[in-house]
Amino acid sequence: MVEYYLECITCGKKYKAEKGLYWCKDCGSIMGTLQIIYDYESLKKTIDRDSSFSERDSIVQFEELLPVRFSTDIDKFIGGTPLYKFKNKFGIENIMIKFDGISMSGSYKDRASIIAVNKALEEGYDTIFCASTGNAASSLALLSASTLLDTYIFVPSKIPRGKLVQLVAAGARIVPIESSYDQVFDISLDIGLKNNWYCRNSAVNPYLLEGKKTGAYEIIVQNNYEVPDYCIVAVGDGTVISSICKGFSEFYKLGLIEKIPKVLGAQAEGAATVKHVFENGKPYKPIIEDVDTVADSISVGNPRDVVKACTFMEKNGGYFTTVSDEEIIHAIGEMASETGIFSEPAGAATLACLKKLLSNGKIKSCDKVCLIVTGNGLKDVDALGELSNIRKYTVEEAYKLFEGVKYEV
Amino acid sequence: MVEYYLECITCGKKYKAEKGLYWCKDCGSIMGTLQIIYDYESLKKTIDRDSSFSERDSIVQFEELLPVRFSTDIDKFIGGTPLYKFKNKFGIENIMIKFDGISMSGSYKDRASIIAVNKALEEGYDTIFCASTGNAASSLALLSASTLLDTYIFVPSKIPRGKLVQLVAAGARIVPIESSYDQVFDISLDIGLKNNWYCRNSAVNPYLLEGKKTGAYEIIVQNNYEVPDYCIVAVGDGTVISSICKGFSEFYKLGLIEKIPKVLGAQAEGAATVKHVFENGKPYKPIIEDVDTVADSISVGNPRDVVKACTFMEKNGGYFTTVSDEEIIHAIGEMASETGIFSEPAGAATLACLKKLLSNGKIKSCDKVCLIVTGNGLKDVDALGELSNIRKYTVEEAYKLFEGVKYEV
Numbered sequence: 001m002v003e004y005y006l007e008c009i010t011c012g013k014k015y016k017a018e019k020g021l022y023w024c025k026d027c028g029s030i031m032g033t034l035q036i037i038y039d040y041e042s043l044k045k046t047i048d049r050d051s052s053f054s055e056r057d058s059i060v061q062f063e064e065l066l067p068v069r070f071s072t073d074i075d076k077f078i079g080g081t082p083l084y085k086f087k088n089k090f091g092i093e094n095i096m097i098k099f100d101g102i103s104m105s106g107s108y109k110d111r112a113s114i115i116a117v118n119k120a121l122e123e124g125y126d127t128i129f130c131a132s133t134g135n136a137a138s139s140l141a142l143l144s145a146s147t148l149l150d151t152y153i154f155v156p157s158k159i160p161r162g163k164l165v166q167l168v169a170a171g172a173r174i175v176p177i178e179s180s181y182d183q184v185f186d187i188s189l190d191i192g193l194k195n196n197w198y199c200r201n202s203a204v205n206p207y208l209l210e211g212k213k214t215g216a217y218e219i220i221v222q223n224n225y226e227v228p229d230y231c232i233v234a235v236g237d238g239t240v241i242s243s244i245c246k247g248f249s250e251f252y253k254l255g256l257i258e259k260i261p262k263v264l265g266a267q268a269e270g271a272a273t274v275k276h277v278f279e280n281g282k283p284y285k286p287i288i289e290d291v292d293t294v295a296d297s298i299s300v301g302n303p304r305d306v307v308k309a310c311t312f313m314e315k316n317g318g319y320f321t322t323v324s325d326e327e328i329i330h331a332i333g334e335m336a337s338e339t340g341i342f343s344e345p346a347g348a349a350t351l352a353c354l355k356k357l358l359s360n361g362k363i364k365s366c367d368k369v370c371l372i373v374t375g376n377g378l379k380d381v382d383a384l385g386e387l388s389n390i391r392k393y394t395v396e397e398a399y400k401l402f403e404g405v406k407y408e409v
Numbered sequence: 410m411v412e413y414y415l416e417c418i419t420c421g422k423k424y425k426a427e428k429g430l431y432w433c434k435d436c437g438s439i440m441g442t443l444q445i446i447y448d449y450e451s452l453k454k455t456i457d458r459d460s461s462f463s464e465r466d467s468i469v470q471f472e473e474l475l476p477v478r479f480s481t482d483i484d485k486f487i488g489g490t491p492l493y494k495f496k497n498k499f500g501i502e503n504i505m506i507k508f509d510g511i512s513m514s515g516s517y518k519d520r521a522s523i524i525a526v527n528k529a530l531e532e533g534y535d536t537i538f539c540a541s542t543g544n545a546a547s548s549l550a551l552l553s554a555s556t557l558l559d560t561y562i563f564v565p566s567k568i569p570r571g572k573l574v575q576l577v578a579a580g581a582r583i584v585p586i587e588s589s590y591d592q593v594f595d596i597s598l599d600i601g602l603k604n605n606w607y608c609r610n611s612a613v614n615p616y617l618l619e620g621k622k623t624g625a626y627e628i629i630v631q632n633n634y635e636v637p638d639y640c641i642v643a644v645g646d647g648t649v650i651s652s653i654c655k656g657f658s659e660f661y662k663l664g665l666i667e668k669i670p671k672v673l674g675a676q677a678e679g680a681a682t683v684k685h686v687f688e689n690g691k692p693y694k695p696i697i698e699d700v701d702t703v704a705d706s707i708s709v710g711n712p713r714d715v716v717k718a719c720t721f722m723e724k725n726g727g728y729f730t731t732v733s734d735e736e737i738i739h740a741i742g743e744m745a746s747e748t749g750i751f752s753e754p755a756g757a758a759t760l761a762c763l764k765k766l767l768s769n770g771k772i773k774s775c776d777k778v779c780l781i782v783t784g785n786g787l788k789d790v791d792a793l794g795e796l797s798n799i800r801k802y803t804v805e806e807a808y809k810l811f812e813g814v815k816y817e818v
Contacts, residue, residue, distance in 0.1 A: 056465040056466065056467075056489065057465065058465075073493060073494065073495050073496075073748075074493060074748075074749060077491035077493065077511075080465065082486035082513075084482060084483060084486065085482065086482050086555065087482075089555075102486075102511050102512065102513065103511065104491075104511065104749060104750075105749075105751070106785070106787055138751075142745065142749040142750075142751060143749055144749075145745060145746050145747065145748060145749040146495065146498075146747065146748050146749050154807075157801040157802075161790075161794070162790040162791075164799070165790055165793040165794065166745075166751060166786065166787075166790065168742070168793075168799065169741055169742045169745040169746065169751060169786065169793060170745045170746055170749065170751070171742065171745065171746025171747075174799060175802060175807055175810070176799065176800070176801040176802065177801070177802050177803070177804060177807045178801060178802065178803050178804070179804050183804070187804065187807055187808070190808075191807070191808065191811045194811075195811060332578055333577070333578045333580065336551065336554060336575075336578040336579045336580065337554050337578065337579055337580025338554065338555065338580075339482075339483075339554060339555050340483055340513060340514075340551040340552055340553075340554040340555050340579065341513075341551075342514070342547075342551060342575060342578060342579070376515070376787065377575065377578065378515055378575075378785065378787040378788060379787060381570075381571040381574055381575065382571075384574045384577075384578060385570065385574070390573070390577065390583060390585065391585075392566040392585045392586070392587060393566075393584060393585065393586050393587065394586070394587050395586060395587070395588050395592070395596065398563075398584055398586045398596055398600070399596070399599075399600065401584070402600045402603075402604060
């Protein structure tokens with residue numbers, strides 16, 4: 001396996017990889033999330049554009065740049081999601097959309113779960129757990145299902161029926177607790193770590209980000225190493241945007257690209273905590289806010305990866321933008337009807353963000369833009385409920401409708 | 410483009426390809442569906458195992474065996490779905506699952522829609538239509554969205570909200586008619602053909618089956634040309650199973666495989682019309698039955714492709730088996746919890762069928778079996794409603810649960 005060490009985002013302290021080591025012992029769980037560092041100079045000698053990676057291969061092709069050995073039956077069908085390329089859509093001459101809604105559980109979280117599952121097996125754990133209300137839970141439950149791992153999912157008891165059903169079908173051991181998501185997260189950490197279970201909680205476990213960074217790798221490889229000017233991604237906890245920054249930065253360090261795309265974070269107006277922390281400036285300090293948005297995957301008031309996200313975004317040179325729920329819902333329809341990509345609300349927030357930045361001149365029509373859509377619209381059909389009020393016809397009316405002139409339906 | 414002609418399944422009459430030709434003029438729309446025939450001897454000279462096809466490539470790699478030229482921005486992300494391979498699951502030593510729930514619209518129908526969209530563009534149509542309540546509608550609406558085609562979807566007005574919403578998001582022109590699905594189908598044909606729109610109705614247009622046959626091709630290619638003993642697929646209209654038979658048969662004619670897998674059709678006990686027609690024997694005659702099953706994708710009482718399905722299955726040597734709704738629902742959970750594949754009810758019917766054939770000795774544990782799962786479980790979460798009744802815990806109870814001994818949750 002490739003060599004690496006862990007480094008604290010806040011104090012810079014270095015650690016050797018060790019079973020059960022998730023955060024910096026000096027800085028604590030939220031401030032001291034670790035990142036994984038490789039020997040890029042040495043990797044540079046074996047990795048090149050021509051022979052290392054290919055367009056539709058899975059996450060397994062990046063094994064040299066990941067702190068894990070793949071061993072499950074499903075590994076080679078995780079990652080390798082489509083990068084659609086369109087001309088002249090949404091006012092942009094060349095737009096790309098990376099769509100991770102086409103994935104085993106239908107979201108970007110599969111990239112993290114597959115690392116967690118393999119790492120847990122590699123380190124000899126018999127049980128894995130996470131706290132989640134949504135995509136991370138269904139991703140872990142499904143991706144661990146074919147292995148021998150026991151899987152515990154801690155959820156708030158008011159989890160929507162549809163989401164619960166998917167977890168039950170996957171055979172996960174579900175612990176619905178009468179409490180808020182934030183408290184359920186803390187309870188799961190208490191119980192899981194005490195019982196020596198492997199932790200797949202977003203932002204706590206630094207290995208998860210390593211899986212997520214492969215989305216950035218794929219954007220570059222699938223675009224034949226041409227680097228987009230901007231890459232827009234929705235932000236909740238801050239883990240995905242951190243991973244995108246890290247992925248581009250690593251490809252740069254490896255000499256595979258000559259520049260790094262500017263990464264732009266799309267947040268909902270009603271849940272913009274990471275943006276607030278970023279704009280408050282250094283030193284970045286976690287805060288907790290009340291939030292409310294239709295985009296449930298990014299409805300986070302206590303972003304656990306905010307320090308990492310802000311630190312990485314500062315280095316990248318990107319910034320955050322907010323969009324309203326109305327703009328998000330509209331963007332779901334605009335994306336689907338222009339490209340065929342049916343996104344969950346959080347994914348469509350990237351298009352809403354693009355439209356805003358185009359209208360205020362920060363992005364130009366000749367800029368090369370990539371939107372990252374992290375979840376399938378089928379995950380949250382209810383968010384679009386209002387769209388279902390359309391006119392119905394009797395048989396006679398239907399026939400009349402199409403006699404002679406074409407009518408607008 | 411590759412050369413081909415059309416041949417009537419019932420009377421054998423041959424036709425040159427012609428714009429607007431969908432069925433045999435002598436036999437009529439249901440009895441006289443056509444099939445597309447290529448010059449296999451000539452194709453044999455250019456197609457081989459070593460260089461023609463690869464594991465994760467899209468439907469585009471089969472262009473030499475398809476009656477269409479690909480021209481849209483999304484073609485190369487249709488098909489190329491996972492073929493998962495597992496050891497010792499469900500009592501089978503070597504089982505494969507082909508999962509088309511991971512696809513642009515989340516179902517096998519994308520293979521047909523992409524052919525229809527490209528064919529409509531190639532022949533200069535400005536409008537395309539279909540009648541559907543489910544997967545075919547969302548597939549066409551999403552796959553035509555990025556093109557210049559106008560898309561009309563005829564649906565019964567009591568279509569579920571969730572399905573309607575997806576169509577509205579895709580920007581399709583929806584015509585909800587207060588009538589049964591069977592009547593809506595006929596109305597759509599009347600209106601669509603009169604207006605000279607391209608027809609994407611399952612079983613009417615013989616080009617659709619050509620897209621669907623690529624699933625069979627991929628099973629062979631992705632399994633390194635090792636042929637499974639059995640291939641199980643759910644049956645509603647009869648188009649998919651016909652296409653699977655044709656795909657295997659063509660690979661055999663091309664000398665790419667030495668034997669053909671036995672194709673087994675899984676039908677719901679409450680909707681087994683194709684099985685009834687098959688077992689009534691030749692000449693196969695369409696019948697109409699009342700049907701009722703939880704598996705809405707195969708809840709078909711007037712199967713439009715029954716003559717083709719029975720004819721092809723007779724040649725293949727396969728047969729049909731029925732499974733109960735209870736077995737189907739149970740199979741969704743069993744498949745998800747053993748493999749991580751979350752299937753819609755119709756797809757899980759294949760596992761229910763396998764279990765039945767194992768228990769009555771028709772399939773043995775050493776047989777190599779492939780299940781074809783045609784739709785994503787996220788398409789129909791409501792079917793699993795009863796699974797959501799699980800116990801909830803207070804914070805104190807949750808902590809107590811994991812003190813000392815591990816509890817069953």
